[in-house]
Amino acid sequence: MPNDPLVVFTPSGKRGRFPRGTPVLTAARQLGVDLDSVCGGRGICSKCQITPGYGEFSKHGVTVHQDALSEWNKVEERYDQKRGLKPGRRLGCQAQVMGDVVIDVPAESQVHKQVVRKAASARVIEMDPATKLYFVEVEEADMHEPTGDLERLARALKAEWGIDAIRADLTLLSKLQPVLRKGKYQVTVALHRGHAGDAAQVLEIWPGLHEDGLYGLAIDLGSTTVAAHLTDLVTGEVKASSGIMNPQIRFGEDLMSRVSYSMMNPGGDKEMTAAVRDAINTLAEEIAKEAEIDANLIVETVFVCNPVMHHLLLGIDPVELGQAPFALATSSSMTLGAKELDLAAINPRAQVYILPCIAGHVGADCAAVALSEEPGKSEDLALIVDVGTNAEILLGDKTRVLACSSPTGPAFEGAQISSGQRAAPGAIEAIRIDPTTKEPRFRVIGCDKWSDEDGFDDEVGEGGITGICGSGIIEAVAELRMAGLLDESGLLGSAEATGTPRMIPEGRTHSYLIHDSTEHGGPRVTVTQGDIRAIQLAKSALYAGARLLMDERGVDKVDRVVLAGAFGAHISPLHAMVLGMIPDVPLDKVTSAGNAAGTGARIALCNVAARREIERVVGEITKVETAIEPKFQEHFVAANAIPHKTDPFPELARIVPLPSPSFNTHGDGSDGGRRKRRRG
């Protein structure tokens, strides 16, 4: 009616006229304004708090008088006394519209809150998880109209929340009757809606209003580490993050050695499955303890992982993934009960979502990177590299996305390096070599100072330098190349040829001495010719994978490069490019995305539509198999040179002129082509 009061909601700007006496929550619902309510307007959940604005609002053409809303009622008073309402706040279900009014919906009262993923990124996650809480009042049992308690719960959820159908497993059914009676037929249920059209599953039920929250785990199940983020399914907040080593390491460091373990040992796959499931239970227990929440409140888990881990988690022998044609048992996304994975530490009815795999070597982790980095929405051509034991590589823009994986091996993580070690205190993580003096200076984990700064020795101590980690070795090789100590083919020069006593002969090759603490009983940290070869193999595989995608796409350069993976965050773009790990682009076009796979898992946890989105996107990605592509081998050999034998690096040349010595005394310095490639 034209004389009815006008209600304007901010920030949405939605507006409409409502009869005097209409509760603000009702007006919001009719206009489709995002205003939360768990209790369905009964004044007990306090989720629908709003802030009325008073005075002149010329923008909206409204003057709001002091009596625009009904006076505080008893429900609001009681709530305020018991828990306290912030000044200026009202309960949307209690306050009634009495005159024109402007109503602000604060962020915490919105269901579809937007959670900014990280400060530096424009990407936000809209909260719309698969599992949500619903408070309902169920009809009492009536022997003259006999129906089951579950059926009456379903009827209430339909009437109050428009939920079409529900289902409950036997463990839930066995607690349904006592909880309903304890709550005097008022209960809160956690409902999981995996797919539109499926019946919503009742994961948990509490008597009365449940106010202790609801949580999910986003788990990045890597070959080496298992990382989990405990996420509040209402606010999207990460309550705790924790990681543990993947206990499968004892069966094999890399994926292929785990596949062989399964091939050689009957039941080996089952051992590995049990080990990783145990580890996940331990992780879930620890993270719940750290966040001080009841682990029973963890009702969802999202996994991202590579295909071998995917199969081992699911209890499927990964043997087929070890040989062409690398057939996955299943590639689709999966929704299953936590019980099926023996995840006993969390709610027994918790639901697990596993992102789809892209191909036999390109897993759900790569799908998660695609979900997080969205190459398919990129205007310019982006190369996304998730660096780990295996590198997952995505190339694409709005028109088309391609993916492959490449067997870089563990060198980038400091494994199979003579002085290599994991990133831990004492490890050299950054290094610079003076091009003139050929002297090094470096930084170790656990100390902010460089080694040539005052007080470094005191802070670290002689025994404190224990080795070199992944980012350190990458920088060291690139610095050796820039200092003229390493030639394009990957040969280290002799002391004579380079003019520095730091080049030490070892058999027929030479090593570069970074630091010697043998006098003090410590180690000697060197970069050996073998180390150079290991890095060459890794970076050639990575580059060759990227090149293969570029070939497929018909381009010979990309617009930008994103380094993903926990390790990606520590690689210096300049050093990566000197090494020829990634194609030549302007240095400011190389960015780090942090743990993009983990972020993808978090997105799928917080927003159920994102699951459908990545399932669709994965179907559209062009899969490129590196293992049998002859051109991969060609690219691999050419990429063995540092930065590259044939591809020009003009952007790199503009900032760093690389010296061009040659330390080859045998006529051929490259043996990359003859080396055996590894996967995993």
Next chain:
Amino acid sequence: MPNDPLVVFTPSGKRGRFPRGTPVLTAARQLGVDLDSVCGGRGICSKCQITPGYGEFSKHGVTVHQDALSEWNKVEERYDQKRGLKPGRRLGCQAQVMGDVVIDVPAESQVHKQVVRKAASARVIEMDPATKLYFVEVEEADMHEPTGDLERLARALKAEWGIDAIRADLTLLSKLQPVLRKGKYQVTVALHRGHAGDAAQVLEIWPGLHEDGLYGLAIDLGSTTVAAHLTDLVTGEVKASSGIMNPQIRFGEDLMSRVSYSMMNPGGDKEMTAAVRDAINTLAEEIAKEAEIDANLIVETVFVCNPVMHHLLLGIDPVELGQAPFALATSSSMTLGAKELDLAAINPRAQVYILPCIAGHVGADCAAVALSEEPGKSEDLALIVDVGTNAEILLGDKTRVLACSSPTGPAFEGAQISSGQRAAPGAIEAIRIDPTTKEPRFRVIGCDKWSDEDGFDDEVGEGGITGICGSGIIEAVAELRMAGLLDESGLLGSAEATGTPRMIPEGRTHSYLIHDSTEHGGPRVTVTQGDIRAIQLAKSALYAGARLLMDERGVDKVDRVVLAGAFGAHISPLHAMVLGMIPDVPLDKVTSAGNAAGTGARIALCNVAARREIERVVGEITKVETAIEPKFQEHFVAANAIPHKTDPFPELARIVPLPSPSFNTHGDGSDGGRRKRRRG
């Protein structure tokens, strides 16, 4: 084309013209003729056998020449050599139409075979079980078009069988890859389709063509006994039937004592759940052994049971069923995995279907009776009584069906009877009392002769008569009434009043001596006044329940009575009516339906549409709660008299004139109204 050969199929009469060279199977499919094929026309499953007819078929207006079908091909020859084709048979997928032909489809080649339930009944079950076998050829894995094996299996099932979507649990996934490779990508799968629209679940997979059949169990889970029928899911044939005692008897003979056990003993419900699940596993193992099949081939189980057994089977504490308002945790039908019920003896992925419950006292067993006896399709008004420890009662016709349960107690089963025993060798199961001499003659289980026939003593021996079973005691009470030894109020007369020394004083009451073998160390079998009272209580409850439904329906007579339940088969209609167990109807209108609940379970096992049917029917049944209905008590008291205090029994009077003595020496012979009613 008008010149194409005409193909006429019998018995369907479907006909059409097809180009020369069309395989008979293809023609059948295009015409919608029911011709089976598991292998999809590859000539390996032999399910599509047909019999061509040759010569003049004036009925069809066709002359069939000897060359009407293509000659035997190699596939048929090989099949015949290997397994033998019956004379005159051809493989429908191999034989091609070359001229006009009449093709008979034998019953065993039809998918939707009709299984006659029992010879005397017109009711047939059309075979259309939820789980069926499908043979498919799956594309091999291709690393250039990477998809999972499950996804390629789904694609093949879609292309060859029109199956829209499938799903598989982790245990199936873990065997998918080896089985596909063992079968060279040809496999047979058992697919379960519970509900239209749901993805079909892969329950089992075998390499190549699986020819060892597929089975289901129809289980009637009673308070006292658990009966199972092992049914061939392809032919509908019952391969074996077996029963065991319900081990929950040790927690309480009747249902209410089990409910009290649960109330009084924390965890008591869990003990009872474990006991019954164990028993079902034992039963499944035994029945598979008896039928000589692999228990892993049992992929479906249907349960019918009363509400208390329903909850105890599911692991739900039945405590709410012991008190008003008798709320069920859930009343809907359920489809669940056998694993959820710990049914480890059968296929680990087997699916369980449990019929819906009608009300807190009217269970899935009553729903099964409704499915089997179809009162809702009856032209005349039928009263269906399933006699057991609880009686389930249905009253209805095409216009409306009503249901209730009535707590008859265990007297009808020979329990709580002084000389009572279960129906086993030595038990008196039938008895006649001479109205003039008052002398009894009887038959015992295990001997075909009556006790007054020559050779009876030799066959049975003195110690061979051990007691009286349910049908025996019912007959005895009715015979006593007809012989004038028992008056309408239920009092037994003295020796003086009746003129027979078989009436023996016991305190202030009298017993009738049927047989005395105490001289030979055997028992003395009598009918005591207490026994009469127990039977009166039981029959009053049964009759009162029926009357309550008749009141609700607004009638005072029914057109026919069906006695269901294993025990119903042994009750003589005449004696049941003399006793006043059932309302007065012409004797030929009382029929026995045998184990109607078990039959209902078999129907739901063999025909998935029947599940939807009974779910719909149950929703339309009017539930009547006897426990709190004041008129029930009124009917109960009036029904205490034998046959009845007030209701006339004109049909009975027409065939059996009942004497009308009165043995009441205290002014009131009835104490039925003061007795406490039992349930369960």
